[in-house]
Amino acid sequence: MVDRYLIDTHCWLWWNAEPDRLHPKAYDAIADGNNTILLSVASAWEISIKYALGKLKLPDAPESYVPKRLESNSITALPIALHHALAVSSLPILHRDPFDRLLVAQAQIEDLILITADAKIKQYEISVLSA
Numbered sequence: 622m623v624d625r626y627l628i629d630t631h632c633w634l635w636w637n638a639e640p641d642r643l644h645p646k647a648y649d650a651i652a653d654g655n656n657t658i659l660l661s662v663a664s665a666w667e668i669s670i671k672y673a674l675g676k677l678k679l680p681d682a683p684e685s686y687v688p689k690r691l692e693s694n695s696i697t698a699l700p701i702a703l704h705h706a707l708a709v710s711s712l713p714i715l716h717r718d719p720f721d722r723l724l725v726a727q728a729q730i731e732d733l734i735l736i737t738a739d740a741k742i743k744q745y746e747i748s749v750l751s752a
Contacts, residue, residue: 625657626650627699627728629737630664630720632752634677637690647736647752651694659699660691661727667720705730716741 628636628651635642636651643651651658665687671677679686691698701723708726709719716722721742728735728747735742738752 623655623657624650625659625731625733626750627659627661627724627731627733627735628664628696629724629735629739629742629752630667631738632736633660633664633696634668635752636694643752644738647750650734650736650750654695658694658696659731659733660687660696661699661724662701663720663723663727665698699727699731701727712745715744 632643632647636648640648650656665683668677668679668687669683672679672683681689690696705723705727708730709722712722712725716725716739721739724735724737725742725745725747727733729745734748734750736750736752737743743749743751
């Protein structure tokens with residue numbers, strides 16, 4: 622069975638630098654070439670901000686690192702559409718992080734399974750694969 626997953630920012634970073642941190646089921650889902658794995662443009666934005674602030678170390682600048690890693694891992698960027706951004710307003714305030722709230726909205730709208738280790742995200746009415 623082919624599944625469609627949206628990978629949370631921290632899980633994508635783990636996949637690329639510390640894959641042992643991922644739960645085996647999450648690792649297997651990402652590694653399964655039959656599954657569709659998506660990384661939100663919101664995650665690329667979050668990575669860029671944290672890198673610029675010195676809160677995230679990467680082997681290359683995000684504008685090089687992110688596209689290269691997406692391509693080498695056959696992960697597709699999920700654009701942020703207007704309806705994704707607007708759907709955030711209808712989410713209950715279970716999580717205050719704007720990036721995570723956008724990922725939840727995208728997972729809901731696009732019917733994706735969100736791979737995350739964030740317990741707050743798991744409170745939303747979406748399909749989650751624990752990382």
